Amino acid sequence: xxxxxxxxxxxxxxxxxxxxxxxxxxxxxxxxxxxxxxxxxxxxxxxxxxxxxxxxxxxxxxxxxxxxxxxxxxxxxxxxxxxxxxxxxxxxxxxxxxxxxxxxxxxxxxxxxxxxxxxxxxxxxxxxxxxxxxxxxxxxxxxxxxxxxxxxxxxxxxxxxxxxxxxxxxxxxxxxxxxxxxxxxxxxxxxxxxxxxxxxxxx
Amino acid sequence: xxxxxxxxxxxxxxxxxxxxxxxxxxxxxxxxxxxxxxxxxxxxxxxxxxxxxxxxxxxxxxxxxxxxxxxxxxxxxxxxxxxxxxxxxxxxxxxxxxxxxxxxxxxxxxxxxxxxxxxxxxxxxxxxxxxxxxxxxxxxxxxxxxxxxxxxxxxxxxxxxxxxxxxxxxxxxxxxxxxxxxxxxxxxxxxxxxxxxxxxxxxxxxxxxxxxxxxxxxxxxxxxxxxxxxxxxxxxxxxxxxxxxxxx
Ligand SMILES: Cc1cc2nc3c(=O)[nH]c(=O)nc-3n(C[C@H](O)[C@H](O)[C@H](O)COP(=O)(O)OP(=O)(O)OC[C@H]3O[C@@H](n4cnc5c(N)ncnc54)[C@H](O)[C@@H]3O)c2cc1C
Numbered sequence: 001x002x003x004x005x006x007x008x009x010x011x012x013x014x015x016x017x018x019x020x021x022x023x024x025x026x027x028x029x030x031x032x033x034x035x036x037x038x039x040x041x042x043x044x045x046x047x048x049x050x051x052x053x054x055x056x057x058x059x060x061x062x063x064x065x066x067x068x069x070x071x072x073x074x075x076x077x078x079x080x081x082x083x084x085x086x087x088x089x090x091x092x093x094x095x096x097x098x099x100x101x102x103x104x105x106x107x108x109x110x111x112x113x114x115x116x117x118x119x120x121x122x123x124x125x126x127x128x129x130x131x132x133x134x135x136x137x138x139x140x141x142x143x144x145x146x147x148x149x150x151x152x153x154x155x156x157x158x159x160x161x162x163x164x165x166x167x168x169x170x171x172x173x174x175x176x177x178x179x180x181x182x183x184x185x186x187x188x189x190x191x192x193x194x195x196x197x198x199x200x201x202x203x
Numbered sequence: 204x205x206x207x208x209x210x211x212x213x214x215x216x217x218x219x220x221x222x223x224x225x226x227x228x229x230x231x232x233x234x235x236x237x238x239x240x241x242x243x244x245x246x247x248x249x250x251x252x253x254x255x256x257x258x259x260x261x262x263x264x265x266x267x268x269x270x271x272x273x274x275x276x277x278x279x280x281x282x283x284x285x286x287x288x289x290x291x292x293x294x295x296x297x298x299x300x301x302x303x304x305x306x307x308x309x310x311x312x313x314x315x316x317x318x319x320x321x322x323x324x325x326x327x328x329x330x331x332x333x334x335x336x337x338x339x340x341x342x343x344x345x346x347x348x349x350x351x352x353x354x355x356x357x358x359x360x361x362x363x364x365x366x367x368x369x370x371x372x373x374x375x376x377x378x379x380x381x382x383x384x385x386x387x388x389x390x391x392x393x394x395x396x397x398x399x400x401x402x403x404x405x406x407x408x409x410x411x412x413x414x415x416x417x418x419x420x421x422x423x424x425x426x427x428x429x430x431x432x433x434x435x436x437x438x439x440x441x442x443x444x445x446x447x448x449x450x451x
Contacts (some may be wrong), residue, residue, distance in 0.1 A: 001267060001316050002230065006308040007273035010300055014398035024277055024300070032422045033446055039428045082275065120438075185323045186226075197365070199321065201227065 003189065018076060018188060019084055020193035026083035032147045033081060033161075036117050042059035043114055043151045046116075048098075050134065051172035055103035062151065065135065068093045073134055075158060078193040080160040090144075090155050092136030095128045098171070107175045112155050112162075114170035121165050121180035123156060125173065132158055160198070226254060228265070231263065231313060231317040233309060234288055242295045243340075244306040247283075247288040247388070250317055255284050258347035259326035262289065262319030266304060276301040279322065279392065279419075279445075281341040289394065292374050294340045299418070303321075326444045329355060334413045334437075336406065340367045341420030341447060346375045348417070349382045350422055358382065362409045364401050365424070366409040369393075380393040407435040419445045 012161050020027060043062045051057035060068075071094040078084045104125065111123045127133065134155040137144050144150035149166025156163045184188055188197040196202060231248035238244055258280070265275035267387055282290035295306035311316070327333055327348045327349030337449035345363045363384035369391035376399040380386055387401040388392070416437055418428040425446050 001228065001265075002314050003269050004266040004304075004315060005259075005310075005313055007266040007268050008306055009268045009270055022273065024274075029447070037433065037442040038426070039439065081277065103205075178229065181324075186321060199226065199318075 018086060020045060020078055020117050021196050022198075023082055023084040023193065024079055026085050029080070030085060030148070031036070031082075031083055033079065036119065037086065038147055039117055039167055040146065041151060042196040046151050046169075048152065048168055049169065049170045050098050050102040050113075050173070051104045053108035053175060054099075055105060055176075056101065056171055058098070058102045060098070065093055065137075065152070068097050069094060071097070071131075071134060073136070073145065073155060075138040075157055077157050077161055077164075080162060080187065080191065088145060089140055090134060090136040091138035091141070093132045094131060094132060095135065095154075095171070098135070099129065102173075104173050108173040110174050110177045110180055112174060112180060113165040113168060114181045115167040116169040117167055119165060119167075119181050120164050122178055122183055123159070123163055124177070124190065127159060127163075127190070128171075133154065157203070158192070160188075160193055163191055213376070221442070226318055226321060227364070228316055228318045228323055229253075229354065231289070233311050233313045233315070236309060236311050238306065239292075239374065242265070242306075244295060244302075245292050246291045246293070246309070246317070247282075248291070248317070249287075250289055254320060256280060256320035257323070257326035257329070258283065258351040259344045260320035260322045260344070261344075262291070262300065262317050263321065264291070265316040265318070266301060269314060274300050275316075275322070279347070281343045281346045281350075283347060283354055285354060285361060286350075288334045292340060292343050292346075294374075309366060309376070322445075325419075327351070327361070327415075327417070327441050328384050330360070331414045332359075333361050334406075334409055334432075335363045335365075335414045336363065336401070336416060336418050336432060337363065338420030338424035339420075339447075341424065342367075342374055342379065344417065344419050344445065345384075349379070349384070353382070362413070364409065366401060381398070389399075401431065403431060403435050406431055409436055410435055414417045414441060418442060420445045420447060 046060045049059040072091045076086050113121050121170045136155045137152045154165045154168045227253045231250040235247040261277045262277045263275050269272050278291045293302050296302045337345045342365045352358050366387045367375045369388050370376045392398045
């Protein structure tokens, strides 16, 4: 591909090692990106269900998840629209805890995350286990705001952020991969920022 | 692939060839480069191996430095699919890596990397009665939609409410005005209309028969526009939102 006449690297080298290719550091900001109108969802009306290929389909209410062992994430997040945000802290519960209770069957290999808005996104089961995914309701020690998916969102920080479904309501375990909302609309099925898996057709 | 989503392959509309979900990088040559206002640059480009698009879709523009460092950003198409060139309208943000380059450095004849069209969700199917509530450079996809509606002989299908500080700040203000758009200027009174954001009454008056609303602009604008549309009686399910740029 051609070099662009008159264009030169402007971003300093230092912090870039933390930046996946094609991303820039958004600093203190946190852009809000949503395809739908932001829903008003009260904590008391919220619940999440783990079902599909599991031995014990289970539903947790807001009070139920508060009783579960707490787990936090501190690190970086990366959005496919090219911003990254360093050293963010989220608090909630590990997805491992929920899956342990529900007991995925042997043929469960993928997860479809559903939001209360109807938004969906698909993930390999391996990407939400082993301490790599959370349900979170706190950001920087404060309740997660509704623009950012409050009361509770999914957090899968090692993948592009459209996988971290806002207003999470259900994790459905399935045997075969089923593209979700953005994946049907041209985005990549897995979305690894370090491999720049942005769109369908990226390696 | 499932066909039952709101934007599934059955819903392609008049531009039947727009089915591709995979697009490769290609190149485009700048044919015209002008500044309609000091902070706005309009680029018209010839695209190699161009694919058909629906109004509302966008392209990626990627800049490549001699050391192979790249920067890419999304830009909505202002042009209709039957335009032999694709048209972009970019706001020059001070310190903005890509927009400043496009405004100040890029020239006619330069070749840039492009990828598109992208974004089937935020696109108009060319059949469904639609309202665009757009602000600032967020008018760009609405311009593409009105151009397409006019070409198809159905200008009634796309209604536009465009919001800017004043007529000089709002890209395509004249074209939208001629197309019958409601222009709302927040800092300047124009004609009968006092300065101020669009009101619930102004929006409600245009909602009759509308099945989908496209909201496009900054994050702050989008939050305002969603609120206004739902207060005016539109179901949140009918609202599609595209947010431009960096906000806190
Ligand atoms: C689907 C879509 C369609 C779009 N369509 C259009 C369109 O039609 N027209 C249009 O004008 N825009 C459009 N945008 C926005 C566009 O993609 C860019 O975000 C915009 O042009 C800014 O890019 P930039 O490289 O100039 O600025 P950036 O370099 O990304 O900077 C943006 C702002 O953040 C600041 N900033 C950036 N990096 C840093 C940093 N490391 N530290 C501190 N501050 C920083 C900059 O100073 C600047 O103020 C669209 C966006 C999307 C998602």
